[in-house]
Amino acid sequence: MLYVMLPIDMVEHFAEQKKMSAIELCRWVADNNKEWVGNVINENYTMSLNDLKHDFVGLMQDDEHFVPRI
Secondary structure: OHHHHOOHHHHHHHHHHOOOOHHHHHHHHHHHOHHHHHHHHOOOOOOOHHHHHHHHHHHHHOOOOOOOOO
């Protein structure tokens, strides 16, 4: 589900950096950020595409000061 929601070029960019496929990267994000992904795919939770992209990039950059919207 996360794979379908995110811009593919952005996912592929980070997947290439981590030397995995885009779908594997989405699985990795889902496994390591269950609460965030649960909110993202919840049909009653609304998040703009910009917020979604911002959170995803923050998760990929492993910034210790980054807090995703939960």
